[in-house]
Each structure stands twice: as C-alpha cells, then as structure tokens.
Amino acid sequence: MSKSVIEEFPEIPIRKKDVLTTEPTASWRVERPEINLDVCNRCWLCVDYCPDGVISKTDEGPVIDYDYCKGCGVCAAECPTKAITMVLERW
Amino acid sequence: MGKVELISGNRAAAIGAKLSRVQVISAYPITPQTPIVEYLAEFIAKGELDAEYIHAEGEHSAIAAAVAASIGGARAFTATCSQGFAYGFECIAQAPGYRVPLVMAIANRTTGWYWSLQPDYSDIMPGRDLGFLITFCESVQEILDSIIQMYKITEHEKVQLPGMVSFEGFYLSHGTEAADIPDQAEVDDFLPPRKILPHVVDPELQPTEPFYLIEPWQHTIYRHIFERTLDRAKGIVEEVTKEYAEKFGRDVYGLVEEYKTDGADVALVSMGCLTTAARRAVDAMRSEGKRVGLIKVRFYRPFPSEKIREIVEREGIKALGVVDRAISHGAGMGPLGQDVASALYSLKSRPNLIDFVCGMGGDDVNVDDFRRALNRLLEIADKEGVKELEFIEHPMKPERMLKTFENKLIAPGYNSCPGCGAILAFRHAAEILGKDTVFWYPPHCLGVANPQTAAPILLANFAAGAAYGRGLYRAYKIKGRKTRVVVFAGDGGTVDIGLQSLSSAAEAGESIFFICYDNEAYMNTGIQRSGSTPLSAWTTTTPVGPRWRGKREERKDMLEIMIAHRIPYIAFASPAFMRDMRGKIEKGAKVIDNREGLAYLHIFAPCPTGWRSDSNTTIQLARLAVQTGVWPLVEVDHGVFRLTYKPKELRPVEEYLKLQGRFAHLTAEEISSIQKIVRERYQKLLEMDGKKLF
Numbered sequence: 199m200s201k202s203v204i205e206e207f208p209e210i211p212i213r214k215k216d217v218l219t220t221e222p223t224a225s226w227r228v229e230r231p232e233i234n235l236d237v238c239n240r241c242w243l244c245v246d247y248c249p250d251g252v253i254s255k256t257d258e259g260p261v262i263d264y265d266y267c268k269g270c271g272v273c274a275a276e277c278p279t280k281a282i283t284m285v286l287e288r289w
Numbered sequence: 290m291g292k293v294e295l296i297s298g299n300r301a302a303a304i305g306a307k308l309s310r311v312q313v314i315s316a317y318p319i320t321p322q323t324p325i326v327e328y329l330a331e332f333i334a335k336g337e338l339d340a341e342y343i344h345a346e347g348e349h350s351a352i353a354a355a356v357a358a359s360i361g362g363a364r365a366f367t368a369t370c371s372q373g374f375a376y377g378f379e380c381i382a383q384a385p386g387y388r389v390p391l392v393m394a395i396a397n398r399t400t401g402w403y404w405s406l407q408p409d410y411s412d413i414m415p416g417r418d419l420g421f422l423i424t425f426c427e428s429v430q431e432i433l434d435s436i437i438q439m440y441k442i443t444e445h446e447k448v449q450l451p452g453m454v455s456f457e458g459f460y461l462s463h464g465t466e467a468a469d470i471p472d473q474a475e476v477d478d479f480l481p482p483r484k485i486l487p488h489v490v491d492p493e494l495q496p497t498e499p500f501y502l503i504e505p506w507q508h509t510i511y512r513h514i515f516e517r518t519l520d521r522a523k524g525i526v527e528e529v530t531k532e533y534a535e536k537f538g539r540d541v542y543g544l545v546e547e548y549k550t551d552g553a554d555v556a557l558v559s560m561g562c563l564t565t566a567a568r569r570a571v572d573a574m575r576s577e578g579k580r581v582g583l584i585k586v587r588f589y590r591p592f593p594s595e596k597i598r599e600i601v602e603r604e605g606i607k608a609l610g611v612v613d614r615a616i617s618h619g620a621g622m623g624p625l626g627q628d629v630a631s632a633l634y635s636l637k638s639r640p641n642l643i644d645f646v647c648g649m650g651g652d653d654v655n656v657d658d659f660r661r662a663l664n665r666l667l668e669i670a671d672k673e674g675v676k677e678l679e680f681i682e683h684p685m686k687p688e689r690m691l692k693t694f695e696n697k698l699i700a701p702g703y704n705s706c707p708g709c710g711a712i713l714a715f716r717h718a719a720e721i722l723g724k725d726t727v728f729w730y731p732p733h734c735l736g737v738a739n740p741q742t743a744a745p746i747l748l749a750n751f752a753a754g755a756a757y758g759r760g761l762y763r764a765y766k767i768k769g770r771k772t773r774v775v776v777f778a779g780d781g782g783t784v785d786i787g788l789q790s791l792s793s794a795a796e797a798g799e800s801i802f803f804i805c806y807d808n809e810a811y812m813n814t815g816i817q818r819s820g821s822t823p824l825s826a827w828t829t830t831t832p833v834g835p836r837w838r839g840k841r842e843e844r845k846d847m848l849e850i851m852i853a854h855r856i857p858y859i860a861f862a863s864p865a866f867m868r869d870m871r872g873k874i875e876k877g878a879k880v881i882d883n884r885e886g887l888a889y890l891h892i893f894a895p896c897p898t899g900w901r902s903d904s905n906t907t908i909q910l911a912r913l914a915v916q917t918g919v920w921p922l923v924e925v926d927h928g929v930f931r932l933t934y935k936p937k938e939l940r941p942v943e944e945y946l947k948l949q950g951r952f953a954h955l956t957a958e959e960i961s962s963i964q965k966i967v968r969e970r971y972q973k974l975l976e977m978d979g980k981k982l983f
Contacts, residue, residue, distance in 0.1 A: 211403070218694045218741040220702025246867045247908050249713040252701045263701060265692060270707035270897075271905030284905075 227269035229284040235259045237281035244273035291471040298461035301429045302394040303328035305436025307338050308476040311366040313358035315343040317351040318814035319373040320406050321458035322396040327829040334834030347786035348373035352380040359389035362489040371398035374412045384451040385420030388488050390443035391451040396462040399650045407651020408457035410615035414624045420515045422452040423590040425560040429466040432456050441480050441529050448522050457562045471537050519591040526588055544593035546585040553582030553604050555666035558629055559612035560586045563654055570659030581663045594632035607670040608641040610662050614648045621678050641669050647681035698743045705738035708904030710894035711806040713864050721874045726773040729757045733779030734813045752786045754778045755794035758801040780807040780821035784845045795854040798886040802877045808896035816899040820845040827951040851889050855983045858888040860924040865911035893920045901950020913945040918971035928983040942967050
C-alpha cells in the first residue's frame, strides 16, 4: 500500500505520547533544596506545591529529582516542619 | 546635531515615533514587536511624549483604533506582526480606503503554520496588495529614519495612503546597534505637523465624510486612482528620503540601494537584514575578481520596477538571484521573485532568474549561503531562459541531553520560570483530567514552557481558544467519543482577546472546560497590562513615572461576566488551597462529562517574574490573596453561589501587596483605597453566599 502524504514526510512533527521526552533543567538552579528526613513529617505538601513536579512520594519520604529541580524554594518556604533547607549550589 | 546611542531596533522604532510627535498610539503586545509599545508607554509615563495611549484588547481593535485616530486627523502609530497582523487584517485593509497616513511598524515574525517567534515575511506579504507603502529595513538606523520619513511620505498631499515600516524580529528588533538619534528640533523642521485635508473627519473644522459605500462601477476606477497614486509616490519617496539623507547626513535613501553593481554579470536582489550577509558575500567574491553585485529593495510598495530594469540594462546583468524570505505557496515562487520577474517582463533581453527561498521562521542565512547563490548565478549566467526556484535549507540534528518518562501524565522539564504559578495549576489539571483529554492553548507562557503531557496539547489562535474547543468537542460528539476538551488559557486569552469566543461558547452551552490561569498581565510577551491587571499595578505598558502610577483602572470582574452567562459551573481557585482547587477541577470535569454545558474555572497564578516577587513566595502570595480578600474562593454550582473558604477576618491587603515589586510605588493612601475596594467586594460576595443566582 502506498504511504499517505503524512507518512511520506517524517519530518512533519507528530509526537508519540506513550513516552514523554524532556530536557533537564538542573542548570537553572542557584540553590538546591535538601530534605532532612528525620524532621520531615510526611505531610507531602512539597509534592503538591512544587511547580515543576520534581518531588515524588516514596516509602522513604519525599525524593527530589535534581535533574529537573529549578531551585525556586517553594518547597522550603512551605514546609511546615522546616525539614527543607536551601543550600547554595556549587556547580 | 543628534547623538549616537546603542539601541535596539524596537527602541529605534519607538524613538522614531516619538520624534515624529505621534499623537495617538494604539498598542497590543506580540513578540517581537512588544518593546516598541513598552518604550512608548515609558516615554508618556515620564512626560517625554504627550500622546494618547490606547491599551487595546487585541490587534483587531488596536489597528482599528489607530486607523480611527488617523481618520480623526491625529498622527497615529501602531505596531504589530505575525498572528497580530493576520488578526487585524480587515482593519489593516480598511486603512487605504480611508486614505489615512497611518504608520505601522512591523517587527516581522512568521505567521502561524509551524509556530516560531522568529522572522520571515509570511506576516507582512499578505498585506502587500492593499495600497500601503512598505519599506524594509536593514539596520537599526534605517528603522529610526524610516519611521520619520514614512510620516512625511504618507502625509504628503499627493499620497495620503498608509505605510508600513518592516524589519526582521529579533535580528533587528532586539539586535542592538549604534544609531544616530536626531534632535527633536531638526525633526520638527523636517516633519511639520500633519496637514488636515478635506477627507479628515472633524465636524468642528469641516463638514465632510469620506463615504464608505460606493457603486460597483466606481470600484475599478478607485483602484486605478490608488495605483496611479502609488506609482506617483515613487518620485515622492526618492525626494523625501533624499531630503532626509542630506539633512541628517545619511547615505541610504531612495527606492533601491545599489551595492557594487558596476559591471556586474550577476546580482542578488534582497530586502531587510539578510542584505548585510549578502553584501559580505559580494565583497568576498569581488575581491576574487568575480563580477557580482547586489540590489537592495528598500521600498517594496510601490515596487521599484523601473529602477531594477534600469540597473539590469545599464550593467548588462545576465542573471538575478532573488533572496525571498517568503513563498507564495503553489505559485512556484516567492512574492519578491514574482515582483522582480514581473518587472523584467518588458525587457527585450531578460536576465536569467533564480528565486532563492530562505530564512523561513528565523533560519539564519549566512555569507556562505550567498556565496553559493552567487556562484549558481555565475553558472547559469550564459544560459537562456532560466527561471528556477531553489530552497536554501540547513538540516541539522540538535544535540541535547534528554530524559524519557513512561506512564506519566505530565513530565518535568518545562521552560517555565522558577516558582511559576501557572504551570503548577496546569500540572494538577493534567494529572486530574488524565489521558483522554485534549488541551487547547491559546498563546500563553505554557505554550513556550512546552510541558510534555500524555494528553495531546494543541495551539489555538489567541482570540479563538473557546472556538477551537467547540469545534473539537463537536467532532468528538458526532463520533461518540467521551474525550474531554479543555481550553487552558491565560488571562489575556480569557478576559481580553479571548472573551468573545468564550462568551459565545458559554452561551451556546458547549460542554467544554475553560480553565483560565490568571497571572494578571501578558507575561508571555513580558509583563504588559491586561484587563485582569489589578488597580495600580506596575506593568511595562502601565509604567510608573511622573505622569502615570501603574494601572489606572480596576480589573474586569470575570465572576460577574460568567454569572451573566448562566453556565452550569463557575469557580475561582488558588493553588495555595490545593484540595479546594483540585476539587473544582474535578467538578468542572464532571459537568462536561455529563454534557451539561460549559464549565469555567479561574485559577490565581502568582508570577515571580512579572510581579517582581521572590520565586519562593508563590504559595505564600496565593494564600495571602485569599486571606486578604483580594482573591476570594468562590463557586457558582448550577446557579448556587458559595464562598468555598471564609476567613474569620480578612488580613490587611498591605501584607499581600508589600511582597511584590509591582506595588512597591504605592503610597499609604493608594493602599487604603485598594483596601476599601477589596473589602467592599468581599462584603458583596458574603451577602451573595448561599443564594441561588439563576
């Protein structure tokens, strides 16, 4: 069967949505948030409030994906137990 | 004597307008033109320019207002490009008929199709046939000079047609060069105030009316008059630009500029900023002894056919290569190529012609490209009857470090600023609404931030977010799909330019979910005032200076507007109150799943960049806005109004305002007047609480 004009020119941008591909944004960061899991009360507010969605809920507690964290500091500002501190990033 | 300053092309256009003493400026932001109208707002706020400034709600209105100001006899100015040019097209087309000497700056950017913020001439070319004078600029200096020259030409007694000053976005609009800025007194001497002719509508001055309805037999006659006027304008262009060049010491003037055409066998014909690279290619090849040259078309309308013929005949040019930054699809040529070919038609011995289509969407065309083009021309110089189309392409595979995510509804890695409230709202919407959803984006920050979601995201035109939503919803309806159609718009795409299509879709009961994230200005184009910008807020188009103190008006009340539409679900949310916000997203989804009509959700979205606030205060601001009563959390569920959060006592608005640089200029008095407005509105909402409104 002959190809349609859409399949004939694969340069035409059509994105497959089963796998999502993105570019890390770690280099945007000036400060990095660090979580003290001994102080964390597992309220998960940081997971909800992170604009970039880089904090995930795990059995061990919240985990930050440092490939994508932009260092905005919202998590540290909102943490009710002050378990998160912003530390100057030394690239 | 003027002074030399390092300025961008956009600033040059703004300074050109200021020196021309424009009286009415009509503005709407669009990249890359926006800084022009920002600079003009700043000039007015500082008291450097005495002009009326119109903050329009879209380009259609911005251009209409500028045309009308010119009909009323004012020297009017506006600027646009790309989608804005297309959206305002019918108003642009209106201008020549009214014989208005309006000047528009066009910072070229590709139109639609595949999105880019970068330039080609696909925006301005559809406007070439309307009766405008159009000039293309190569340098920042030329932009400044052309604005002033264009007023003198368009206002000339023998012209009285509108003009466009066109220059490539970013390359020229944001590129910075040294420019000689003339003195106001010298410009005043060159450009006297606009002379009022009999077609100006000013009943206190003269009882006349340029009538708009003419008989069919008159149309062809009138078109003939326009054509004769533009043809005659060629001499006026030569005369006025030469006068300017002599007065201000410039070496660039006239309809065309010849560059090393002496004894040339072949030559490029170019416009705009690509000309500079073409010059360097000509220089290099001349130094190798090759007989090549360049013709720069400065004025594209009226088209300098006679000049081009004269140069070709005088030098005996055997082949011309047209540098075409646009294509007329299906015609086998670009618009400049067509015009050059048409100009050459009457020659007894016509040169060969290659139309080089290049530089689309901002693709850079470099000196080597032009060397290759000139070599191609030398190859075919002695052949007969060549007329070809060639594309200068630069295929490349960008190397980027990428990561992949499986089984995620939204992946991290978007280009939103740190602490962005908009992407936070969208992230939760994408997670709640799931895969069987299609999002429409009218242009806003997230269109550029480009989040990757499992659900498809499509780009709508700015004024038509809800209309795209309707059409897709109807397609799914007739195909029996349950897919949710969600329009995710910014405040401009909702309360300003998007309001008409939103209103229509709401009234028609389309079961689409319209979510507005509100960061209270046009943040994607860089902090310009919208109808949702609060009273007194600084933005780049409501600057703070001796004459202005931020936005002078209160924001539009979208709650009242949506209540007036009697739709099944209306809600206002804040991401600080996460459970409330997520619940409202779920409720809206249920309303459209049940095919009950349009659901509307308006989410508060702090913007550290535009609000001049720290990135870590996003949630704090979103919370304070609710606690102070600035942003009450409400919903109207099937007509029943409810405050979904009622603080026992409102906190003072100052707590909210003081965290933001955009309110840093406020006096105690101004803060107390904002306090009064906020309290009164909150009181009104308290009285409505629990009531059935419709």
